[in-house]
Amino acid sequence: MTPQQLWIMSLVFASIAIGLMAAGLLWRVRRASQAQAQVEKILQTRETNVAGTPPFPIPGLGTTPAPGSKPGNEAASVADSIRPPAWLETGIAKALLADEDRKLLDQAGFDLPRGGLLYIVSRAVLAVCLPALALLILQPSGLKALLVGFIPFALGIMLPKWIVRSKAAKRRAQVVEELPLFVDLLRLLQGVGLSIDQSLQILASEFGSVLRVISTELTLANRLYNSGRTREQSLQRLSYLGADDDMNAVVNLLVQVDRHGGAVQEPLKEFSIRLREKRQASFKEKIGTITVKMTGVMVLTLLPALLVITAGPGFTAVIRSLSAMGGR
Structure with a gap:
């Protein structure tokens, strides 16, 4: 064989x-x-x-x-x-x-x-x-x-x-994009007198069109909490989703409030301000990166056109003069 x-x-x-x-x-x-x-x-x-x-x-x-x-x-x-x-x-x-x-x-x-x-x-x-x-x-x-x-x-x-x-x-x-809106909505629901459980239930059931990923994870977390899991265990999957430590910080805040109680509006407000400042800083960094990248694009695309426009008449004049001298 x-x-x-x-x-x-x-x-x-x-x-x-x-x-x-x-x-x-x-x-x-x-x-x-x-x-x-x-x-x-x-x-x-x-x-x-x-x-x-x-x-x-x-x-x-x-x-x-x-x-x-x-x-x-x-x-x-x-x-x-x-x-x-x-x-x-x-x-x-x-x-x-x-x-x-x-x-x-x-x-x-x-x-x-x-x-x-x-x-x-x-x-x-x-x-x-x-x-x-x-x-x-x-x-x-x-x-x-x-x-x-x-x-x-x-x-x-x-x-x-x-x-x-x-x-x-x-x-x-997607979670990074939805996190500021999630914090603002949670702070708004807490401001009208709802508890943490009621706020999470409403966010999971009523705001699925704007919080596509977070609402899905909140639905699973609420069902796990209803089945007997602690708040920390039910929100464990949600804490893994964050690309940075912001989502983990929100989950820790919810766990601490559920365990020990206390007001959550003021920490959420400060956290929302910090998230928006962080997003503005990331936008500025992206704009600076785009500016550097566009420099290379401009050199490759606009520089040949500028050379043709500015140096083209000079080149044609030199060519005509050389051709005239050659004819003599």
């Missing part, structure tokens, strides 16, 4: 092995979801038998039970949706989904059970299919086959991570 045929056979066997591992992971996920649904059904039935009627939401603001209360079915499902499943602790899952990748998935807005499974399967499939496709199209031989197989393999491993990192960077930039 030729080396190329050996490569193709090895890739076929590797793809079959990866397919079997993916099928095993899907089977584990299905079993875990079925067991979870059965447990939730049993707990819901027990709560209904004890309380008589299931919990119902408060109109306009949703359910706001105390942190020690029993979670409802929806809140428990949301809490379980961000909990890492058991199959993510296996060796292959840890190799293809490291801690950095899990943080990137959180920042990109994907949940670990579905997003992690899609991430691992995409890396495995691309790592096998891209080298096989490159070998079938180029048909190299010898050491060239190793190079042609390794480059698509590395590309297949890294391509999903680059896509997730790009989406996470866009969401962090």
Whole structure:
């Protein structure tokens, strides 16, 4: 057998092995979801038998039970949706989904059970299919086959991570843009006499059109808080989204006010002023950078036109005089 045929056979066997591992992971996920649904059904039935009627939401603001209360079915499902499943602790899952990748998935807005499974399967499939496709199209031989197989393999491993990192960077930039408006709206709602819980509920439900990323994270944080998590645990994902320490500072302020109480309007006002001054400084820095970049553009585009306009008549006069002297 030729080396190329050996490569193709090895890739076929590797793809079959990866397919079997993916099928095993899907089977584990299905079993875990079925067991979870059965447990939730049993707990819901027990709560209904004890309380008589299931919990119902408060109109306009949703359910706001105390942190020690029993979670409802929806809140428990949301809490379980961000909990890492058991199959993510296996060796292959840890190799293809490291801690950095899990943080990137959180920042990109994907949940670990579905997003992690899609991430691992995409890396495995691309790592096998891209080298096989490159070998079938180029048909190299010898050491060239190793190079042609390794480059698509590395590309297949890294391509999903680059896509997730790009989406996470866009969401962090969007959070930086939404943060001043979020602070101002929170200060406004606190000024009319609403509590922290009510303010966060209204920001999550009523301002989704202007706070696209923050409102989504606040919705998840409110459901986690209703399911029994503390305010610090429920806002942990939101603190990871900030490209700098500003969002982390706002989350720490909300946690301290929820834990110890106190007025929050004046700190939010000072923080809003500092955010706007910081944004103005960043705009000035960008303007200075654009000015430096435009200098090179002006040299490349305007300088030839200026030379033609200013030195063109002189050049034509010199050429005419030289041609006249040559004619004599």
